[in-house]
Amino acid sequence: MADQQAENLYKTALYDLHVELGAKLVPFAGYAMPVQYPLGVKGEHLHTRAKAGLFDVSHMGQVRLVGENRVAELEKLVPGDIAILKPGRTRYSAFTNDDGTILDDLMITNAGDSLFLVINAACKDDDIVHMRANLDNGVELQELSDRALMALQGPEAANVLARFAPDVASLKFMSFVEIDIAGIPCFVTRSGYTGEDGFEISVPDTDAEKLARLLLAEDEVEAIGLGARDSLRLEAGLCLYGNDIDTTTTPVEGDLNWIINKRRREEGGFLGADIILDQLANGADRKRVGIKPEGKAPAREHTMVLNKDGYDIGEITSGGFGPTVDAPIAMGYVAIEFAEPGTKVDLMVRGKARPAEIVALPFAPHRYFRG
Amino acid sequence: MAKKFSKEDEWLEIDGDVATVGITDHAQQALGDIVYVELPEVGKKLAKDGDAAVVESVKAASDVYAPVDGEIVEANEELDANPALVNESPENDGWFFKIKITDASQLDDLMDEAGYKAFVEGLED
Numbered sequence: 001m002a003d004q005q006a007e008n009l010y011k012t013a014l015y016d017l018h019v020e021l022g023a024k025l026v027p028f029a030g031y032a033m034p035v036q037y038p039l040g041v042k043g044e045h046l047h048t049r050a051k052a053g054l055f056d057v058s059h060m061g062q063v064r065l066v067g068e069n070r071v072a073e074l075e076k077l078v079p080g081d082i083a084i085l086k087p088g089r090t091r092y093s094a095f096t097n098d099d100g101t102i103l104d105d106l107m108i109t110n111a112g113d114s115l116f117l118v119i120n121a122a123c124k125d126d127d128i129v130h131m132r133a134n135l136d137n138g139v140e141l142q143e144l145s146d147r148a149l150m151a152l153q154g155p156e157a158a159n160v161l162a163r164f165a166p167d168v169a170s171l172k173f174m175s176f177v178e179i180d181i182a183g184i185p186c187f188v189t190r191s192g193y194t195g196e197d198g199f200e201i202s203v204p205d206t207d208a209e210k211l212a213r214l215l216l217a218e219d220e221v222e223a224i225g226l227g228a229r230d231s232l233r234l235e236a237g238l239c240l241y242g243n244d245i246d247t248t249t250t251p252v253e254g255d256l257n258w259i260i261n262k263r264r265r266e267e268g269g270f271l272g273a274d275i276i277l278d279q280l281a282n283g284a285d286r287k288r289v290g291i292k293p294e295g296k297a298p299a300r301e302h303t304m305v306l307n308k309d310g311y312d313i314g315e316i317t318s319g320g321f322g323p324t325v326d327a328p329i330a331m332g333y334v335a336i337e338f339a340e341p342g343t344k345v346d347l348m349v350r351g352k353a354r355p356a357e358i359v360a361l362p363f364a365p366h367r368y369f370r371g
Numbered sequence: 372m373a374k375k376f377s378k379e380d381e382w383l384e385i386d387g388d389v390a391t392v393g394i395t396d397h398a399q400q401a402l403g404d405i406v407y408v409e410l411p412e413v414g415k416k417l418a419k420d421g422d423a424a425v426v427e428s429v430k431a432a433s434d435v436y437a438p439v440d441g442e443i444v445e446a447n448e449e450l451d452a453n454p455a456l457v458n459e460s461p462e463n464d465g466w467f468f469k470i471k472i473t474d475a476s477q478l479d480d481l482m483d484e485a486g487y488k489a490f491v492e493g494l495e496d
Contacts, residue, residue: 041429042404227403227430296407296451298427321406321429328407350409350425 012058013148013208021223029121031059034225041227045323048194048232049364052154053224054215061124062147062202063131065115067139074115077134079251079270080108081261087112090174090189093259095127100250100275103130105241107200109176109189116176116187118149118200120241148208153198153232156220158369161188161199164214168199173368184211190369193229195236195362197369234329235322237290237361243301244288244317244331252279253333255288255361287339290361291316291330297349298328299356304348305334313338313345322363329363330356375478376487377438382462383481385472392438393466394426394457397491403428405457410446411468417441419477424467426457439477441470 009032018025023034034056036044047053065074071082080093087110095103104123109116119127131141152161162169164182171177171190179188187202203211215221230240239245245254250272257280264270268277293299303316319330330347338345341360346353375383375390380398383390399405409425417423417437424435446468450456457465472478482490 035430036403040403042406045429231429296454297409298407298432300432321427323404323429 010059012056013205014056014058014150014212017209017212018056018223023223023225026226028226029059031121033059034223036225036227037223039222041225041231042323044222044224044228045231047222048154048196048224048228049324050154051220051222052152052156052160052198052218053194053228054212054221055151055153055224055229056148056212057151057200057229058148058208059121060149061117061119061121061127062144062149063117063119063128064111064142064144065117065131065135065139066113066142067137069137070115070135070139073135073137073139074108075264075270077131077271078106078108079260079264079273079276081263082108082110082115084261084263085110088176090176090191092174094245094251094256095130096251096270096272096276097247098271099247100272100279101247102241102245102249102251102254103127103247105239105245107189107191109187111176111178111187116202122242144202146205147202148205149200149202150208150212150215151192151194151198151200152215152221153192153194153196153224154220155197155367157196157198160215160218160220163218170371171199171369172371173197181211182214186211193236193238194232195238195364195366196232197367230318231320231323234318234320234331235324235362235364236366237331237363239288240318249288249333250276250279250284252276253284253286253288283336286314286333286335288317288331288333289339290341290359290363291319291332291345291347292357292359292363293328293330293347294355294357296328297354299330299347299349299354303330303332305332305356306346306348306353307338308344308346310346310353316347324364331361334358374484375438375481376484376490377436377481378490379436379438381435381438383438383478384466385478388472388475389444389469390439390441390472391466391469392423394435394461395487396461399458399461399465402426402433403430405454408450408454408457408467410448410450411443413443413446415443417443417470423470435467437470438481439470440473442473443468444471445469
């Protein structure tokens with residue numbers, strides 16, 4: 001990356017540490033982010049599944065909603081049941097729009113006196129405008145722009161973090177606690193985006209490097225870049241906003257029916273509810289599925305999916321190589337009549353139709369800690 | 372045998388009218404872990420700068436171009452089973468294909484080892 005280009009990019013609180021660790025930095029959503037370290041994408045991926053990886057995800061947006069009507073107001077913008085979310089619990093959700101499509105996906109935590117939201121880097125400015133325009137009745141949005149966010153992921157993540165904060169050991173998947181880690185005040189959720197057990201840790205910018213160095217000094221922990229973050233989440237069958245879900249896809253098409261909770265299905269009351277609830281009742285024309293190429297050639301995003309008669313039935317939205325499954329993997333959208341696992345299809349890669357199969361997601365089993 | 376280099380980060384080991392072609396150590400380092408190589412079929416005729424092969428890392432696919440006009444006479448089938456050879460031995464066991472050169476004058480456009488080294492260093496400045 002040329003220095004001139006780098007100067008126009010935002011830097012996270014861990015930027016100097018990334019440089020020191022020998023990271024290859026690339027522009028991502030306006031930030032200079034580490035795509036990989038000297039270990040390399042494949043090594044970083046395998047290390048995270050075997051031990052523990054530390055990811056800088058400080059480019060993501062962190063906001064807090066305060067005001068007594070915060071739950072009802074946020075429910076206007078997301079299809080999840082936020083009212084039943086107990087203090088200390090976290091839920092994955094999505095901002096929908098009037099078309100019933102997805103503006104962003106996000107994590108919502110009931111932090112007791114407030115709602116704590118984590119939103120995507122590329123969407124955060126738009127999300128904040130959207131929330132400020134739509135959240136009424138005294139709800140205030142506070143941008144936590146002086147906080148870094150890091151993820152510690154992998155089967156050893158809990159052992160490592162518990163050395164500095166023993167109470168995190170019993171924290172269950174999708175739960176939240178405000179806790180000191182080695183004396184640093186943090187927001188910790190047991191969550192992540194790799195399919196592994198682990199934590200996302202929100203920390204004041206001023207303490208971020210100290211905490212990162214502390215964790216990286218543990219034997220089990222390696223710094224992991226965005227390259228491996230992408231291959232890990234793809235193996236875990238998790239959506240990347242902008243690829244697998246966006247303003248052309250609804251939650252039903254995206255196979256995210258589970259984020260539309262029972263009460264919200266009955267009551268509606270979120271943007272695009274008429275379209276989304278109609279699709280829930282009557283089905284959508286297409287669906288996000290896992291796609292496994294039969295050969296060794298990866299099929300990348302925008303690869304056309306054909307049925308066995310040669311007709312265009314859809315498109316790959318994320319595709320690459322899965323180091324843990326040691327094979328090419330993909331996900332994408334296909335016409336609903338071809339969405340059943342086991343369906344044989346072809347992928348058009350470099351002008352050649354190559355056999356593939358629709359498969360159930362994830363490719364690598366989730367290993368969350370449910371207590 | 373003479374070894375030549377292209378600006379597309381390929382090396383050519385020239386033996387008579389046949390060149391063995393692969394990607395350089397510099398190229399494999401930039402690409403990272405290679406997970407798949409798609410090689411040209413034997414008998415395929417290629418023009419200089421035409422698509423000859425595709426090399427895929429975990430992250431992305433990259434094209435490998437024909438450094439000269441010619442006909443493919445052999446492809447390294449070892450790479451099907453073990454694409455990581457490109458990382459481990461880029462300028463020996465990790466060769467891609469052998470091409471029968473039809474216009475030897477095109478070799479004059481290629482660099483020698485010192486020239487390529489200077490070329491790579493120039494890119495990094």
